[in-house]
Amino acid sequence: MQALWLENHQLDLREVPEPAQPGEALIRIRKAGICSTDLELVKGYYPFRGIPGHEFIGEVVSADDRAWVGQRVVSDINITCGSCEQCLGGRSSHCENRTVLGINNRDGTFAEFTTLPIANLHRVPASVPDEMAVFAEPLAAALEIQQQVHIQPSERVLVIGSGRLGQLIAQTLVLTGCDLHVVARYEHQKKILVERGIRIVSEEDVQPWRWDIVVEATGSPSGFSLARQAIRPRGMLVLKSTYKGELSVNFSSIVVDEITIVGSRCGPFEPALRLMENGYVDPSVLIAAEFKLDEALQAFERAAQPGVLKVLVSP
Ligand SMILES: [Zn+2]
Ligand SMILES: [Zn+2]
Numbered sequence: 422m423q424a425l426w427l428e429n430h431q432l433d434l435r436e437v438p439e440p441a442q443p444g445e446a447l448i449r450i451r452k453a454g455i456c457s458t459d460l461e462l463v464k465g466y467y468p469f470r471g472i473p474g475h476e477f478i479g480e481v482v483s484a485d486d487r488a489w490v491g492q493r494v495v496s497d498i499n500i501t502c503g504s505c506e507q508c509l510g511g512r513s514s515h516c517e518n519r520t521v522l523g524i525n526n527r528d529g530t531f532a533e534f535t536t537l538p539i540a541n542l543h544r545v546p547a548s549v550p551d552e553m554a555v556f557a558e559p560l561a562a563a564l565e566i567q568q569q570v571h572i573q574p575s576e577r578v579l580v581i582g583s584g585r586l587g588q589l590i591a592q593t594l595v596l597t598g599c600d601l602h603v604v605a606r607y608e609h610q611k612k613i614l615v616e617r618g619i620r621i622v623s624e625e626d627v628q629p630w631r632w633d634i635v636v637e638a639t640g641s642p643s644g645f646s647l648a649r650q651a652i653r654p655r656g657m658l659v660l661k662s663t664y665k666g667e668l669s670v671n672f673s674s675i676v677v678d679e680i681t682i683v684g685s686r687c688g689p690f691e692p693a694l695r696l697m698e699n700g701y702v703d704p705s706v707l708i709a710a711e712f713k714l715d716e717a718l719q720a721f722e723r724a725a726q727p728g729v730l731k732v733l734v735s736p
Contacts, residue, residue, distance in 0.1 A: 424472045424532035425717045430465045445536040446484035452555040452735045453477040453530040455724040474530035475523040478554040493545040495557035496537045498522040514687045533736045543690045546698045553697045556704035557690055563589040565688030566659055574598035579651050582638035583610040585730055591619050592702045607728035613706050627651050638662055654678045661685050707731040
């Protein structure tokens with residue numbers, strides 16, 4: 422089959438054997454999305470060799486349990502052991518022996534096919550089209566914030582960053598009824614937010630020491646420092662992006678202001694699918710471009726341009 426291959430910071434298209442993993446479902450990829458993590462893998466921020474890609478919607482071609490064959494599915498990206506202390510403690514996304522689809526020790530979805538354990542799969546409701554379902558993984562990640570933090574409708578919440586993930590975070594947080602503002606830089610990103618009734622604020626107008634909850638979704642030191650200034654004493658700072666290298670932080674001020682810092686990663690798929698099914702969230706407004714798999718190199722170039730939202734690749 423055709424696949425995008427990453428090795429030594431270099432992407433190329435190549436023919437690879439069709440995957441076959443005993444006990445796992447064979448899935449034909451319908452669409453896959455490029456996320457910032459994929460771009461960082463290419464830059465070499467994490468060691469990875471193989472087929473990247475972890476955001477997708479696919480169709481089960483074969484599985485031990487025949488009931489899954491023909492189903493449109495999305496998938497949890499952490500493939501877990503079920504027997505380590507984290508798994509047994511109900512923290513399976515932190516499995517000590519996990520592989521991660523297209524990120525860590527497991528080929529991903531910029532290919533014609535992939536394989537995954539049935540236990541990871543979620544059926545996509547018929548009314549959710551592919552161009553929405555392909556966002557299930559990052560939408561689930563956005564919802565992880567609400568799994569971790571209780572957001573009261575009376576609270577002032579600031580989201581810093583209106584890129585691929587920031588947009589989904591904004592679409593989900595606005596549903597809580599909180600007083601939500603989003604720091605947005607690019608005009609087209611502002612427009613998408615405003616059209617959904619989400620308020621935007623410029624960096625200069627962010628009042629310091631006033632926000633109950635700040636979500637940092639830029640993964641940049643300047644985003645972190647804006648978040649740090651914005652948060653009120655005893656406020657909650659949610660970190661939703663990884664940082665390249667190490668961040669220099671004044672932890673004394675975090676002690677003095679009694680700030681709670683919450684790291685936040687993968688989230689629940691079923692609520693993500695429900696929100697798309699009942700129309701409360703529409704991630705498809707983020708789609709900037711769609712390429713065929715044999716144009717995947719152009720797709721990555723496009724996705725790496727500043728401010729570009731979601732670029733899709735379909736075999
Ligand atoms: Zn991602
Ligand atoms: Zn485990």
